Amino acid sequence: MASNAPTSATSSAPAPALLQVDSLVKEFGGLHAVNHVSFNLREGSITGLIGPNGAGKTTLFNTLAGAHRPNGGRILLRGRRIDGLPPHRIFAAGLARTFQIPRPFATMTLLENLMLVPADQPGEHFWNNWVARGAVARRERAIRDQALELLAWLGLERLATEPASVLSGGQRKLLELARVLMAQPAAILLDEPGAGVHPVLLAQIAQRLRELPARGVTLLVIEHNLDLVMSLCNPVLVMAQGRLLMEGTPDQVRQDARVLEAYLGAAPVDVRESAT
Ligand SMILES: Nc1ncnc2c1ncn2[C@@H]1O[C@H](COP(=O)(O)OP(=O)(O)OP(=O)(O)O)[C@@H](O)[C@H]1O
Ligand SMILES: [Mg+2]
DSSP states (O other), rough: OOOOOOOSSOOOOOOOOHHHHHHHEEEEEEEEEEEEEEEEOOOOOOEEOOOTTSHHHHHHHHTTSSSSSOEEEEEEEEEEEEETTTHHHHHTEEEEESSSSOOOOTSBBBBHHTTTTGGGGGOHHHHHHHHHHHHHHHHHHHHHHHHEEEEETTTTTGGGTTTOOOOOOOHHHHHHHHHHHTTTTEEEEEEEEETTTTTEEEEEEEEEEEHHHGGGGGEEESSOOOHHHHHHHHSEEEEETTTEEEOOOOOHHOHHHHHHHHHHHSSSGGGGGOOO
16 A cells, blocks of 8 residues: 555656555454554654554554564565564664663663664674674774764763663663664654653653654654644554554644544543644
8 A cells, every 4th residue: 555655746656655564464362453554654754653542553563563473464664575574684674663661771881781782783793893803893982982972962971871770761761762773773663752751851852753854764653642743743643443543644633533532432532632
């Protein structure tokens, strides 16, 4: 399906979406947690994914990231099938994800947590470095510089040599973001970046997320804080009971009766009141 792929009267073939999800199915026993979901993730977008509790959002992420094997459908990253690949291959292909509850290595410093990441990356076969030993120190320095640059960008540089256990819940989310950015992914699936985060830090996280498309990173963001979604994301996808209910601009989503109904049927959230 290519419903939201950019179309142009002058070009015969529209640019493929960064991620194409085609009739994806994930079942648990008889439960269709993800039920024939299709959408395209436009390159350079910050796309939102909302829906009431149990709608299937995290299951969709887990299936896209390879933690669950789909029961049907296709997932293409830059036109190449990734469904059925193990998580580390999907990560190496450029699709990263963060977790609803991040768990950094608590006794390691922030810097060490970040410097662990790139060894798994393609084109960075660390055994090559055993052959070319002179490259090891240079490579270490480059990784360290990249980690320090990310920590500075996220306002965590003064904590670089502190153990991750000193971080607040919101700062852990920032470290988690830095961790996946170390791998220089094409896209990040963010599961509830705003959950449990102090409003001041939340504004900072939102601002950093807004800067990511300019750094070449496309985002798909699950979030229950609808103010955050509506100010950050376009388009917004809405899931309910395993299905994709609609896709639209924040305004379209706010005004869609089906969306309101899905939320009212499940939880006392009023999407119309969420605009700021
Ligand atoms: N590993 C699993 N085994 C069995 N059922 C599961 C599993 N994971 C999720 N489910 C079920 O699949 C459905 C979708 O759950 P999911 O966690 O994807 O929802 P969600 O949209 O992320 O909800 P929330 O907003 O509360 O995080 C729910 O009915 C849930 O109970
Ligand atoms: Mg979830």
